[in-house]
Amino acid sequence: MRLLAGLTAAALSGLAVAASQSTADVYILSANQQSSSETPSIPKEVARHILLQRASRQPYGSDLRDIPSSIDTETAVSHMARFGTGPEPLFTQSDRVNIPQLVVILEGVTPQQSHELKDALTQSGHHAAFRVADAPSAVANKNLMTLFQQLGAASIQQCDLVHAINPFDDECWTGISSTVKYDLQKSSSAHSALLASLPQINKLVAASDLELTLLVLPESTRSSKVNSWSTLAGSPANNRRRDFGERVITDSTVVRLAPSTPTRSANVNIQKKAIPACFLSLDACKEATNDCSGHGNCVNKFGTGNVTASDARVCFTCRCMATIVHRGDEPGTRGKKTVHWGGNKCQKKDVSVPFWLITGFTITIVGAVTFAIGLLFSVGQEQLPGVIGAGVSRGAAK
Structure with a gap:
């Protein structure tokens, strides 16, 4: 009996360890970060919508038809409103819209590296925003990076992490939103570079010069059988919200949108942040x-x-x-x-001088013409003098 109980406990602990190793943590570093006592577990479909909101610079409408039945729509929308960037205001200018967004995906993270990264982020005051319990494989991550580019985010895969986290580096950043993916099994220096760059990241985040979304994927997710961040094919119970008469955006079939990559020139300078009124030097x-x-x-x-x-x-x-x-x-x-x-x-x-010249000339001409017409009209309405009227009357009598 004791042997059976021990085997059961070992099996349950093994399942718990395996589940924890396949769970991906997502950190959102921003100036207005809200601390929470608990870290929610979010399905990969909802996490995909949040990542797309933070990475895309083109209008992105969240299509909730691929949300699984394990979570209700109201809860999914609440998670996207809390962790996403939210829609841009229609009639007001929001400073948050101009904050550079960076999405970093770390693949092949070992338990030791994940523990060191979590401790370093916790000491800096950053906790995991949410977890993805069913993180997909490396193939899905590759398709997700392609989707980021098709929605307007710039890929800075050629830059190392030290330059990638600097939004003022014109050699890496070509827009207001960038994405990058590192495989720690192939580039082990990215982990140490991220830990060493945390003070600089904290300064940029505190000054609202950067918002960083960090997706930490364990090594166990590389060979996952789930090859997509959006599961649209399956049983009707898992896709009850799907309307087969319409097309849903997926990782593999995406509406082709031209990426908004601005051109570089001497006279064009991308304004990532408002220019201050005064400089100290x-x-x-x-x-x-x-x-x-x-x-x-x-x-x-x-x-x-x-x-x-x-x-x-x-x-x-x-x-x-x-x-x-x-x-x-x-x-x-x-x-x-x-x-x-x-x-x-x-x-x-500065077109103010030509504008006021044209405006002043137009007002002067209109005023002169109006005065002349009014003067002629007033002269025509005046009665003839009495002497002229008497002479005309006497001639008519003769």
Whole structure:
């Protein structure tokens, strides 16, 4: 009897260990992170929607028809609203929309590496946001990365982790959202680099310069029999919400959307964050504004003085200057014109002078024409003098 009880306990513990090894932890590092006493376990379909919301820069509508019957729709929507980015406001500008988003997928994580990463994140004040109990295989992760790119997220697979976590690195980042996947069995240095980069990540997250979503996949999930993050084929009970008359977005069959990869040029600078009103140094002003877009100079608006003194007021901003464009090189044109610039980086053409000239001229002409018509109308309505009227009456009597 004792032997049977021991075998049962060993079997149950083995199943518990196997289940824990196939569970993937998801960490969401953001400035407005909400601490919770418990970590919910979310199906992979709901986790897929959350990851797509955080990685995609194009409008993504969550299709809940692939949600399994093990979770109700209200709970699934609650998880997506809590852990996802949420829809963009229609009539107001949200600062959260402009925060760079980075999704990092770690494959082949050993139990020791997972324990070290969890301890380091916990000491930094970051706990697992949720867990994925049925994490799929490496094939599903590859298809998920492809889906990220098709929804507008840039893949920075060529960058190492130290450069990938820096949203101001123009060699890696080409947009506001990026994704990257590392296999720790092939690139073991990514784990140590992530642990060493946690202080820098915490500074970027605290300053709202970055929001990082970290998906930690154990080694046991590599050979999982589940090869998709969205199970659409199966029994009617698991797909009761599916309408067979419509097509559902999956990892393998995706609506082909052109990725929004901005082009690089000297005059185009991707604005990941709002430019501050003042810079504390001349070099910081030049670097953040691309030397005022080449249309001005960074100056201290409080004047030149002892900027090293403790009571000195320093505020470096862009002073825009006019540029002269020679039109003689264009066919059929000659002469030159002066272009005025404005904006916090001198990146916008100042059209206020031509606008007020055209507006003032139009108002003046309309006012003059209206005054002339009114003057003629008033003259025509006046009665003739009495002397002229008497002369006309006497001539008519004769």
